[in-house]
Amino acid sequence: MEIFTKKDDQLLTSPEAESSKTMQRRQFLRYAGAGTAAVGLFAAEACKKDRNDFKGVYLGSGDIGILNYAYALEQLEAAFYIQVVSNSAFATQFSADEQNLITEVRNHEVLHREFFKAALGTSAIANLTVNFSAINFASRASVIAYAKAFEDLGVSAYNGAGYLIQSPTYLTLAGKIVSVEARHAAYFRDLVAPNTFVGQDVVNVAGNGLEYDKTPQYVLGMASAFITTKINADDLPTS
Amino acid sequence: MDLLNIIQEIEKVDPEFQEKISPRRAAIKNITSFGSKVAVAAMPFALGSLFKKAYAQQSTTSIVAVLNYALTLEFIEYNFYNVGLNGSASAGLKATMSANEVAGLNLITTDEMHHVTFLQTVITSLGGTPAAYTAASFDFTAKNTFPTVFTDSNTFLAVAETFEDTGVRAYKGQAPALLRNKTVLTAALDIHSVEARHASHLRMLRRARMLAAGTAVTAAIKPWITGANDTGITAVNGSYAGEDNVMQGGVNVATGLAAYNTIAGANATTSATQAFDEPLDMPSVLAIVTPFFK
Numbered sequence: 001m002e003i004f005t006k007k008d009d010q011l012l013t014s015p016e017a018e019s020s021k022t023m024q025r026r027q028f029l030r031y032a033g034a035g036t037a038a039v040g041l042f043a044a045e046a047c048k049k050d051r052n053d054f055k056g057v058y059l060g061s062g063d064i065g066i067l068n069y070a071y072a073l074e075q076l077e078a079a080f081y082i083q084v085v086s087n088s089a090f091a092t093q094f095s096a097d098e099q100n101l102i103t104e105v106r107n108h109e110v111l112h113r114e115f116f117k118a119a120l121g122t123s124a125i126a127n128l129t130v131n132f133s134a135i136n137f138a139s140r141a142s143v144i145a146y147a148k149a150f151e152d153l154g155v156s157a158y159n160g161a162g163y164l165i166q167s168p169t170y171l172t173l174a175g176k177i178v179s180v181e182a183r184h185a186a187y188f189r190d191l192v193a194p195n196t197f198v199g200q201d202v203v204n205v206a207g208n209g210l211e212y213d214k215t216p217q218y219v220l221g222m223a224s225a226f227i228t229t230k231i232n233a234d235d236l237p238t239s
Numbered sequence: 240m241d242l243l244n245i246i247q248e249i250e251k252v253d254p255e256f257q258e259k260i261s262p263r264r265a266a267i268k269n270i271t272s273f274g275s276k277v278a279v280a281a282m283p284f285a286l287g288s289l290f291k292k293a294y295a296q297q298s299t300t301s302i303v304a305v306l307n308y309a310l311t312l313e314f315i316e317y318n319f320y321n322v323g324l325n326g327s328a329s330a331g332l333k334a335t336m337s338a339n340e341v342a343g344l345n346l347i348t349t350d351e352m353h354h355v356t357f358l359q360t361v362i363t364s365l366g367g368t369p370a371a372y373t374a375a376s377f378d379f380t381a382k383n384t385f386p387t388v389f390t391d392s393n394t395f396l397a398v399a400e401t402f403e404d405t406g407v408r409a410y411k412g413q414a415p416a417l418l419r420n421k422t423v424l425t426a427a428l429d430i431h432s433v434e435a436r437h438a439s440h441l442r443m444l445r446r447a448r449m450l451a452a453g454t455a456v457t458a459a460i461k462p463w464i465t466g467a468n469d470t471g472i473t474a475v476n477g478s479y480a481g482e483d484n485v486m487q488g489g490v491n492v493a494t495g496l497a498a499y500n501t502i503a504g505a506n507a508t509t510s511a512t513q514a515f516d517e518p519l520d521m522p523s524v525l526a527i528v529t530p531f532f533k
Contacts, residue, residue, distance in 0.1 A: 082502070097456055104461070107503040107510035114496040119488050159428040168415035173488055175411040175431070176515040180463055182435035183442075187462040190443060195343045197440040198350060203433055205346070209353030210429035211436075239421070 056230030057125040063166050064123045065236045069216050070174065071116035072128060072231060073157055076223055077150050078113040079130045081106035084143050093140040098191070105147075105184050112177055119173075129228040144191045151185035152202050153222055154178075159213035164237045182211075297416070302423055303367035305413050308521055309427065310358040312409055314372040315528055316402050317351035322374050324348055328389050335392040340444055344399075347437045354430055361426070381530040384474050396445050401475040403438035404464060405527055407431060408478070408519035435516070439463070463513040477527045481519075485511045 059068040084090060085106045094102060117124050136142035158178035165171045186197035203211050216236050224231070323332055324344055333341050359369040379388050379398070387394045410431035417424035439462035449459040460469055468479035485493040485508065493511035494500070500507045519527075 097450065100456060101461060104463070104506070104510055104513060107499075107506060108463070108514035110502045111492055111496065111499045111510060111514045114499040115487060115490065115492055117498075118490050118496060155432045159425065159432055162414070162428045163419055163421040163424045166419065168418050169488065171414050171418060172411065172518060173515075175414045175428070176487070176517065178428070178432055179407050179411065179435035179516040180514055182432040183439035183463045186436040186439035187443060190440060194339055195346060195440075197343070197436045198346055198433060203350070203436070205350065205353075207353065208357040209350040209433060210357065210426060211432045213425055213429055 056232060057128065058232045059125060059236060060123060061235035062237060063170050064120065065233075066161050066164055067116060067120055067170065068123070068125045069161065069220075069233065069236060070158065070177070071113065071120060071124060072227070073154055073219070073223065074109060074112040074116055075128045076130060076226060077154060078106070078109040080132065080135075080146065080150055081109050083132060083137055084147070087137040089138040093138070093143070101187065102147075105187075108180060108184070126229075128231075130226055131228045132226060134225070144188050148185065148188040148192055151181055151188055153214070153219060154181040155185055156202070156212060156214035157216070157219040159211055160215050160219070164239075297418075297420060299365050300367075302417065302420070303362055303365050305416050305427075306358055306362050306365075306423070307367065307370045308413070309410065309430070310355065310362065310370050311372065312406055312524070312528070313351055313354040313358060314370065315377065315531060316406060317348065317355050318372070318374045318377055319379055319399065319402060320344060320348035320351060322379065323389055323395055326374070326389070332389055332392055332395060340392075343440055343444070347399075347440070350433055350437065354433075357426075361423070376533060377531055378533045379531060381474075384530060393448065396441060396448075397470060397472055400438060400441040400445060400460075401470060401472070401478045403434055403441055405478045405519070405524060406434040407438055407516060409521075409524040410434065411516065412518035412520050412524070414518075461513070464516060465509055466512050477523070480523075481517045483512050484515070484517050487515055
């Protein structure tokens with residue numbers, strides 16, 4: 001049905017347009033590598049003494065898998081903003097008002113991370129190792145561009161995974177979080193350029209006015225450029 | 240009265256609706272007949288569970304009912320912006336706004352128009368009859384609660400913000416009714432986040448105006464919702480009731496998460512209310528928007 005058609009070719013934007021394509025290629029290559037590692041895990045499971053050879057995390061299946069998927073993204077966002085706020089350039093690159101609001105964004109993301117960790121209990125994946133070498137934390141332009149990218153990606157991730165959740169309670173919790181991520185996204189987009197809070201790269205502004213949602217596979221492919229830990233998402237629900 | 244209209248609309252597509260909720264039908268009517276604050280405050284929970292029970296299993300008719308509810312809210316939003324920005328008195332209102340503010344509001348208007356068209360199309364494709372409203376259906380002063388809504392842009396932006404924040408809560412509240420429905424739930428979520436983007440943008444417009452007018456930074460409204468009604472307008476308390484909730488999934492997120500508290504410090508409770516937007520059930524939302532119908 002045409003009205004439900006989504007654009008699936010949207011890509012994470014980087015602040016430096018010329019490096020964008022290189023980055024995207026690298027992200028997908030990295031994700032391909034993660035897929036190989038995942039195959040390795042299953043080989044290891046057949047021979048359990050080798051299991052520790054897999055240096056990564058396994059999201060799991062069902063609702064636990066989706067919650068761990070969200071937990072992984074919240075870990076990434078929280079780690080990003082902790083580094084933003086603690087950077088010595090934060091006080092000079094941002095106005096007092098921006099510092100106030102971005103510090104609150106950091107608090108929200110840390111809270112989301114800790115909430116998922118508590119909710120998942122022993123099912124929670126381990127702490128992920130992040131790699132932000134592409135981000136210049138001393139640069140306002142770099143910080144807000146990546147903040148926008150992470151928030152937009154988070155919204156598209158929650159929107160795309162909602163129907164995979166089986167528990168109405170978990171679905172509502174995801175809904176409570178995604179709209180806050182969308183508020184963050186709009187804030188950072190308007191910092192990057194006025195009146196881009198519903199840009200055509202994230203919302204079908206010329207058609208049905210719906211946000212573009214993304215599959216876990218797409219989102220993890222994008223996120224893998226910033227996460228060193230291998231993530232095995234093979235058992236996430238697909239329907 | 241629109242609440243009863245909506246129930247009638249649902250009955251058009253679901254003739255058994257009345258039977259499904261008949262034990263409480265008299266009570267529903269009482270909301271509008273007497274308008275007791277106690278009754279209105281107490282009823283949503285009873286009605287909420289009643290809707291849940293009536294539609295425990297999704298059917299096409301139940302999905303159409305949810306979509307018509309969403310469509311009704313989109314009609315309110317679209318007509319509100321369209322009258323304000325393109326109506327006969329719009330020149331005066333726009334004269335009190337900057338070009339940038341008007342440009343952003345035009346983007347929102349277009350989104351809401353597309354949401355209306357989209358929902359009409361989906362409802363028709365499911366064999367339902369889309370709800371139909373025009374600008375003439377509405378009284379955007381809300382029975383003179385906001386008499387300057389189309390002449391004073393501060394009021395216009397404040398009402399716009401509460402419509403968007405309420406819309407976010409309304410879509411969120413319907414998500415469980417669309418559980419596991421790849422097409423319809425995903426579409427609803429894809430609208431839900433767009434409404435949240437609108438709300439954030441409108442809140443920043445208001446924040447910028449407040450700061451320019453000398454309001455303390457800490458008192459000014461933020462892109463996210465802090466506590467139960469941070470708008471400074473008591474008439475919209477209902478739109479924010481429960482937004483101060485800090486219990487999520489059985490965890491007190493303001494006090495129960497050590498690593499978060501270490502980082503958030505004294506702001507832990509404030510940030511905890513901001514970090515989770517709360518849903519609203521259908522009767523609560525309908526009670527909020529009722530004054531905006533003629």
